[in-house]
Amino acid sequence: MMETKPAAKFFEGEKWLVLTGLLGFLLAGLCALWIMLYGAEVSPEGDMSKAFSFNAALGIFLISTAAISPLSAMKARSRAFFRWSYIILALYSYFAENVQNFRGVNPRFVKDGSAFDIMVGSLFAFVALLLVLYYLFLAIQYFRRKAYNLRPELVLGIRYAMIATMLSFAAGIWISVNQGRFVGLHGNIIWLHGLGFHALQAVPLVAWLTERTELAASVRRRWIHLTGIAYLLGLAAIGWQTLLGSSIMEWSVLPLLACGCFLIAMASGAQMLLQSTKARHRQSFSGRS
Incomplete structure (x- = not known):
């Protein structure tokens, strides 16, 4: 007989992380609509097709993370810390990618931009580094015996x-x-x-x-x-x-x-x-x- 196990509790407690991921799909849809009406390029350096792909990719990534987060065996406080930190970082990423491309500015590699553009780009790079570090914290949890014993x-x-x-x-x-x-x-x-x-x-x-x-x-x-x-x-x-x-x-x-x-x-x-x-x-x- 096949072993009976409790169903994997995917997404449990991660409603807000899921909603943040769904926001990415909404923004991707708006970018797609803009591209159909006006084209992808926004002079001088903006590209709404890149914003579209970024929104969709980040949305999928956040929803996938929300699915497996309950299996990390982290305590409720640690999960909340990771969740809300990642939501804040993701929201800034959506802002920088979409607003800057819409304004005709490359959000990552600013050329001849204003002080605002340079600030947004520099902070975007810092946020990207934090996204890596916070995810490394999550990844480590799955290599512990406590998580392995769950499933x-x-x-x-x-x-x-x-x-x-x-x-x-x-x-x-x-x-x-x-x-x-x-x-x-x-x-x-x-x-x-x-x-x-x-x-x-x-x-x-x-x-x-x-x-x-x-x-x-x-x-x-x-x-x-x-x-x-x-x-x-x-x-x-x-x-x-x-x-x-x-x-x-x-x-x-x-x-x-x-x-x-x-x-x-x-x-x-x-x-x-x-x-x-x-x-x-x-x-x-x-x-x-």
Whole structure:
């Protein structure tokens, strides 16, 4: 029989963090409407398409964080400190990204801007650093025994997701130091930056599916390890290709390796979905017998 466990309490107590994430989707929708009516470029340096992608990405990131935050085993006071700190930092990030692009100013790399623009850009860089540091505080919680004992498989998947997230943050810092996303002739750091964050959805999802299978605990963990390691190797290949100044779209060893790794991670998810579906059908059949 499949082990019975209490349902994972995703999002528990994180209404305000979820709403802050949904705000990102609302702002992304407004940016999309603006782009359809007036185009993306706002003279001299603004780009509403970048504001659109930033809003959507931050929204997904906040909602994903809200989902797994209850599984960190942090005390209520610590969770509240993280939650409200992150909400404040996210709100400022929305403000800087949208207002400055709307005003025709690059919010990160200000050129010939006013004192206000320089202040907003400098504070934006400081806020970005705080977002990394606060998230590192959250990530550490999942590597403690207390969190692991709550939901071993799920927390194991979250651990891999947190490592990938730190790689994404490192790529973000790389963009800042590099004064832009492009490296060499064709390298683009944004791919590493974006794909790393999507581990927050991908790897924990596979781990969640393993809990709903009839596989032995040791076998479940192997599938999660396979998924997490494949995802991290895919990110490493993308990072290396970018460092070489080459596009990840070209037909060469590193992009093909990255593609193969992500396909392995996807195949693991598909296999766990199949196994969990079979287990649910067996339980349903047994219940009717």
